[in-house]
Amino acid sequence: MYSQGLTDAKGQEEPADLLAEFQAKIDREEKIEPRDWMPMAYRKTLIRQMSQHAHSEIVGQLPEGNWITRAPTLNRKMILLAKVQDEAGHGLYIYSATETLGVSRDQLTDELLTGKAKYSSIFNYPTPSWADMGAIGWLVDGAAIMNQVPLCRCSYGPYARSMVRICKEESFHQRQGYEIMTVLARGTQAQKDMAQRALNRTWWPSLMMFGPSDKNSTHSAQSMKWKIKRFSNDELRQKFIDATVPQAEHLGLTIPDPDLKWNEETGHYDHGEINWDELFQVIKGNGPCNKERLQARIDAHENGEWVREAAQTYQQKQNNQHNEAA
Amino acid sequence: MATQINNKALHTYLLRLADSSLTMGQRLAEWCGHGPYLEEDVALTNVSLDLIGHAQIFYQLAVALSDDSQTADDLAFLRDSHEYRNPIITELPKGDFAYTTLKQYFIDVFSVQLYQALSKSSYEPLSLAAQKALMEVKYHLKRSEAWVERLSLSTDEAKVRMQKALNDLWFYTPELFETDAALNELIEQGVIADLLALKTKWNEQVKTLLQRCQLEIPESGWVATGGLAGEHSEHLGYMLAEMQFLQRAYPGCEW
Numbered sequence: 001m002y003s004q005g006l007t008d009a010k011g012q013e014e015p016a017d018l019l020a021e022f023q024a025k026i027d028r029e030e031k032i033e034p035r036d037w038m039p040m041a042y043r044k045t046l047i048r049q050m051s052q053h054a055h056s057e058i059v060g061q062l063p064e065g066n067w068i069t070r071a072p073t074l075n076r077k078m079i080l081l082a083k084v085q086d087e088a089g090h091g092l093y094i095y096s097a098t099e100t101l102g103v104s105r106d107q108l109t110d111e112l113l114t115g116k117a118k119y120s121s122i123f124n125y126p127t128p129s130w131a132d133m134g135a136i137g138w139l140v141d142g143a144a145i146m147n148q149v150p151l152c153r154c155s156y157g158p159y160a161r162s163m164v165r166i167c168k169e170e171s172f173h174q175r176q177g178y179e180i181m182t183v184l185a186r187g188t189q190a191q192k193d194m195a196q197r198a199l200n201r202t203w204w205p206s207l208m209m210f211g212p213s214d215k216n217s218t219h220s221a222q223s224m225k226w227k228i229k230r231f232s233n234d235e236l237r238q239k240f241i242d243a244t245v246p247q248a249e250h251l252g253l254t255i256p257d258p259d260l261k262w263n264e265e266t267g268h269y270d271h272g273e274i275n276w277d278e279l280f281q282v283i284k285g286n287g288p289c290n291k292e293r294l295q296a297r298i299d300a301h302e303n304g305e306w307v308r309e310a311a312q313t314y315q316q317k318q319n320n321q322h323n324e325a326a
Numbered sequence: 327m328a329t330q331i332n333n334k335a336l337h338t339y340l341l342r343l344a345d346s347s348l349t350m351g352q353r354l355a356e357w358c359g360h361g362p363y364l365e366e367d368v369a370l371t372n373v374s375l376d377l378i379g380h381a382q383i384f385y386q387l388a389v390a391l392s393d394d395s396q397t398a399d400d401l402a403f404l405r406d407s408h409e410y411r412n413p414i415i416t417e418l419p420k421g422d423f424a425y426t427t428l429k430q431y432f433i434d435v436f437s438v439q440l441y442q443a444l445s446k447s448s449y450e451p452l453s454l455a456a457q458k459a460l461m462e463v464k465y466h467l468k469r470s471e472a473w474v475e476r477l478s479l480s481t482d483e484a485k486v487r488m489q490k491a492l493n494d495l496w497f498y499t500p501e502l503f504e505t506d507a508a509l510n511e512l513i514e515q516g517v518i519a520d521l522l523a524l525k526t527k528w529n530e531q532v533k534t535l536l537q538r539c540q541l542e543i544p545e546s547g548w549v550a551t552g553g554l555a556g557e558h559s560e561h562l563g564y565m566l567a568e569m570q571f572l573q574r575a576y577p578g579c580e581w
């Protein structure tokens with residue numbers, strides 16, 4: 001029964017006994033490690049999900065990187081710089097973890113730059129004001145934490161371990177974002193307005209970060225069985241909303257959803273319908289900043305080509321000299 | 327101490343230290359998210375963070391020395407370019423990676439030698455700050471020196487870019503050692519480093535590496551000067567316009 005529709009790289013059915021053993025291990029909450037046998041589809045799912053995650057960290061540097069040179073105080077500048085640097089570090093760990101599945105970082109980078117690979121849709125929105133730094137830390141890193149905390153228990157060992165390390169930093173990111181919002185919300189009217197506009201911009205896209213609704217989610221069931229995913233998209237989204245609404249109230253800001261209200265019966269907040277068409281458009285490449293974000297990565301890659309080449313050539317020359325001397 | 331320190335001169339010198347670190351850090355921060363590869367993105371950001379941290383410390387020393395109620399942030403965000411005291415080299419645009427690297431190397435050699443000397447300053451707060459910064463700039467120097475060598479002794483393209491960077495940057499370096507009457511007084515009192523002695527040391531160290539890297543020092547060019555007196559290039563105004571935007575557009579706010 002485990003082999004249902006699962007085939008290996010050559011299109012052969014995966015061996016039933018190995019599959020059964022694999023699933024039993026997962027059910028016992030044991031980690032799958034790089035050298036362990038795993039079905040091709042598990043490997044592929046992880047490569048897709050992990051590389052998308054790594055790409056998101058890297059592209060995610062850009063919307064906030066946009067304000068580093070304009071941060072309003074020395075402290076804010078250093079905190080933001082450290083935060084964006086963390087994201088690059090996250091990208092690095094996750095790329096390394098993905099490499100344990102038998103793909104190279106070069107290959108993954110190539111997929112990002114050619115538009116074959118996806119990254120989180122949220123980073124295709126612009127950050128026109130300083131308050132967006134607050135809204136992103138608070139909401140986007142907040143949503144990332146909701147997604148990533150369960151991943152600390154993901155069945156694939158290297159991914160789970162990288163998430164443990166990353167989640168610690170994400171909570172610092174979320175706090176610094178909320179703190180920016182707090183200061184703005186207590187500030188002058190102009191600052192409050194700035195904060196409200198940023199919340200208006202970021203709210204719906206951050207709900208979309210949890211992916212399509214469970215009704216339309218294609219990869220969910222198998223990922224749950226493999227314990228790559230622990231909660232459904234809608235469950236995580238609801239958790240996020242329930243945690244965030246009181247925070248917005250505490251700030252004195254208004255969440256831009258007239259249908260948002262507490263439901264005594266369910267013990268959750270009801271919310272308005274998400275504009276799924278917008279999400280699909282952004283995923284397809286038609287968000288406000290898709291082209292700019294990708295181009296920024298392409299430019300960095302192309303402008304860095306000669307540097308990478310030089311480093312390699314130098315290393316070879318050193319090795320040659322070393323060999324001659326020996 | 328027998329002689330009274332000239333506070334105004336020391337204040338100006340602390341601003342020179344702080345402004346230099348801040349402008350260097352600000353330029354490096356422009357690489358964040360755009361580095362030639364991820365590891366380098368992270369490394370450049372590290373250096374930038376250290377430098378902005380140094381700037382903050384030196385601004386705080388300046389604040390402590392002054393009677394008015396200006397804060398470190400006021401000094402960074404509310405002074406115009408003619409009030410900035412950094413040498414022009416630190417405000418130059420980031421350029422390509424060769425330019426960034428060589429500029430960083432020049433400044434790193436200078437900073438290591440300078441902070442070593444300032445560690446012995448008779449003004450204790452400055453001596454302590456220099457000791458702290460020294461540990462970090464030593465690490466920066468290791469990194470930038472390795473990159474200068476790596477880029478210079480590799481591909482033809484990298485070598486050409488490094489030579490061009492050297493041609494463009496070389497004559498900005500003498501300004502690092504510039505003094506005026508007030509600074510000379512502080513030097514005599516042992517409050518700040520003997521910049522003339524540093525100039526010799528700096529030239530020795532830098533020229534040794536350039537030679538090993540087969541780079542040629544250009545024969546002539548405009549020798550930069552003016553930063554100490556608040557006379558700057560066109561670049562600083564744009565940097566400040568960007569950096570100070572929020573503080574200027576929304577005066578008196580908390581952030």
Ligand SMILES: [Fe+2]
Binds near residue numbers: 057087090166170
């Ligand atoms: Fe992250």
Ligand SMILES: [Fe+2]
Binds near residue numbers: 087141144169170173
């Ligand atoms: Fe983050």
